[in-house]
Amino acid sequence: MSPQYILVFDHGTTSIRACLMDKAGQIVATAQEPFEQLYPQPGWVEQNANTLWEVTLRVAAGVLQQQGVTWHAIAAVGLTNQRETTILWDKQTGQPIHNAIVWQCRRTADRCEAMKQAGHAPRIAEKTGLVVDAYFSASKIQWLLENVPEAQALLAQNRLLFGTVETWILWKLSGGQVHVSDPTNASRTMLYNIHQKAWDDELLALFGVPRSLLPEVKPSNAIYGVIDPAITGGVSVPLAGIAGDQQAALHGQKCWTPGTAKSTYGTGAFLVMNTGTQPVYSKEGLLTTLATDAHGHPAYALEGAIFFAGAALEWLTKKLGAIAAVSEIDPLAQSLSDNEGVYLVPAFAGLGAPYWDANARGGIFGITQDTGKAHMVRAALESMAYQTREVLDSMQREASLNLKVLRIDGGVTRSDFLAQFLADILNVPVERLDDPELTAKGAGYLAGLAVGFWASPDEILAMQEQTERFNPTMPAAERDRLMQGWKAAVKRVLSEKA
Numbered sequence: 001m002s003p004q005y006i007l008v009f010d011h012g013t014t015s016i017r018a019c020l021m022d023k024a025g026q027i028v029a030t031a032q033e034p035f036e037q038l039y040p041q042p043g044w045v046e047q048n049a050n051t052l053w054e055v056t057l058r059v060a061a062g063v064l065q066q067q068g069v070t071w072h073a074i075a076a077v078g079l080t081n082q083r084e085t086t087i088l089w090d091k092q093t094g095q096p097i098h099n100a101i102v103w104q105c106r107r108t109a110d111r112c113e114a115m116k117q118a119g120h121a122p123r124i125a126e127k128t129g130l131v132v133d134a135y136f137s138a139s140k141i142q143w144l145l146e147n148v149p150e151a152q153a154l155l156a157q158n159r160l161l162f163g164t165v166e167t168w169i170l171w172k173l174s175g176g177q178v179h180v181s182d183p184t185n186a187s188r189t190m191l192y193n194i195h196q197k198a199w200d201d202e203l204l205a206l207f208g209v210p211r212s213l214l215p216e217v218k219p220s221n222a223i224y225g226v227i228d229p230a231i232t233g234g235v236s237v238p239l240a241g242i243a244g245d246q247q248a249a250l251h252g253q254k255c256w257t258p259g260t261a262k263s264t265y266g267t268g269a270f271l272v273m274n275t276g277t278q279p280v281y282s283k284e285g286l287l288t289t290l291a292t293d294a295h296g297h298p299a300y301a302l303e304g305a306i307f308f309a310g311a312a313l314e315w316l317t318k319k320l321g322a323i324a325a326v327s328e329i330d331p332l333a334q335s336l337s338d339n340e341g342v343y344l345v346p347a348f349a350g351l352g353a354p355y356w357d358a359n360a361r362g363g364i365f366g367i368t369q370d371t372g373k374a375h376m377v378r379a380a381l382e383s384m385a386y387q388t389r390e391v392l393d394s395m396q397r398e399a400s401l402n403l404k405v406l407r408i409d410g411g412v413t414r415s416d417f418l419a420q421f422l423a424d425i426l427n428v429p430v431e432r433l434d435d436p437e438l439t440a441k442g443a444g445y446l447a448g449l450a451v452g453f454w455a456s457p458d459e460i461l462a463m464q465e466q467t468e469r470f471n472p473t474m475p476a477a478e479r480d481r482l483m484q485g486w487k488a489a490v491k492r493v494l495s496e497k498a
Helices: 049-067 109-117 121-128 137-147 149-156 165-173 201-207 245-252 310-318 326-334 373-399 416-426 438-451 457-461 476-491
Strands: 005-011 015-021 027-034 074-081 087-090 160-163 223-226 238-244 261-265 269-276 287-292 298-306 343-345 363-365 406-409 430-433 467-470
Touching: 005 049, 005 165, 005 438, 015 049, 015 438, 027 049, 049 165, 074 165, 074 245, 074 438, 087 137, 087 149, 087 165, 109 121, 109 137, 121 201, 137 149, 137 201, 149 160, 160 165, 165 238, 238 245, 238 438, 245 261, 245 269, 245 287, 245 298, 245 438, 261 373, 269 287, 269 373, 298 373, 310 373, 326 373, 326 416, 343 373, 343 476, 363 476, 373 416, 373 476, 406 416, 416 430, 416 467, 416 476, 438 457
Parallel strands: 005 074, 074 238, 261 406, 406 430
Antiparallel strands: 005 015, 015 027, 087 160, 223 238, 261 269, 269 298, 287 298, 343 363, 430 467
């Protein structure tokens, strides 16, 4: 029997999923497991890299068991991942030398600020399309090399390797035979030249990162190797198709032509617009990055990174106890006729686009004695839309492209209130696909195209989709009033450096 499924790993910030995808492009089985976030100091965020690997093996076994199949049924493995999260490990022992430093971690904010003060930001932006920020991998690698005693000794013995999460997991899956990344992830390190599509010696020198650490960068739709037979019971399964989570979601949403855009709402929110074969540079805090076209070849995109979206609801749930179940969110938000002037700015560890203020901190404004948990939930949902509006306004100005529809995905978008409020604040129709696994699907499409599971992108485009459309209904004066209130709230949390 020929293989029936693509197995996709989706390595998120707080959980890992394994999904089985059939020939019709449907996710037929999913296994998911959360893992612990570590906060050793305020503003520091870490994960145990070995835990990421162990959870990967467990969810793989779980999804195969759930579907009642073995590795013989798998045509290829695709992988999508939280980006920028940084891991260094000993290639001889296979052991990480430190916890993974997560994309949200702000420990290197001061050194990034010093780089900006030294005048390096324009040159870095020219080569990478990125702003100088602790968000990206380069300063995290630099910190590990300087602060982990073992690092320099291993480096001297040519035993030290760097990878973001997809590189680490592929290395482990292959039994240490595959040390690769792809352009969508490499372009998020602040070490990769997005014009030459290669690691950049000037940037490596600037951050003190030896080239020997770095993975080989291969196309997003390549075959990288095979899974270690010890994992599959001797079955030869190709490792094929990787993309960072936001670019995978763009691919899964089939935003393959210039001017198409999607916004994914998870822990953070990421609005990404395909700009085609030419990069568009931002003067308003957006990122120029590499995504994929229909075939999985590199294409340029503009991205607005919002650090805290669903994380605001998680904070209300876990820290304040305001929400006991996800099912409460919409009824609470809809119990109010408007926000009654309450704004939540979820700058828990700084603000991303378009402000890029690492020292901003969150705030709640407009509260009175009548303010309750309904106001807080509504304010958290509204904050996602206000931040999206600011990013989209910049994006449309700079790309000279007017968005006709915004496609949304991610767990938070199951909220009808959020979907409608987004349409109203953006004044753009919003389409929500009835599919929570579009990020995984994007990586699955890339893997399937690489191994011939699907003959062409046209075969993927022909697949049926269930879409809900939310059209804007809010009067312009109300939209403007709400945005003015949001901007006033943001102004009050910005640091003196902003």
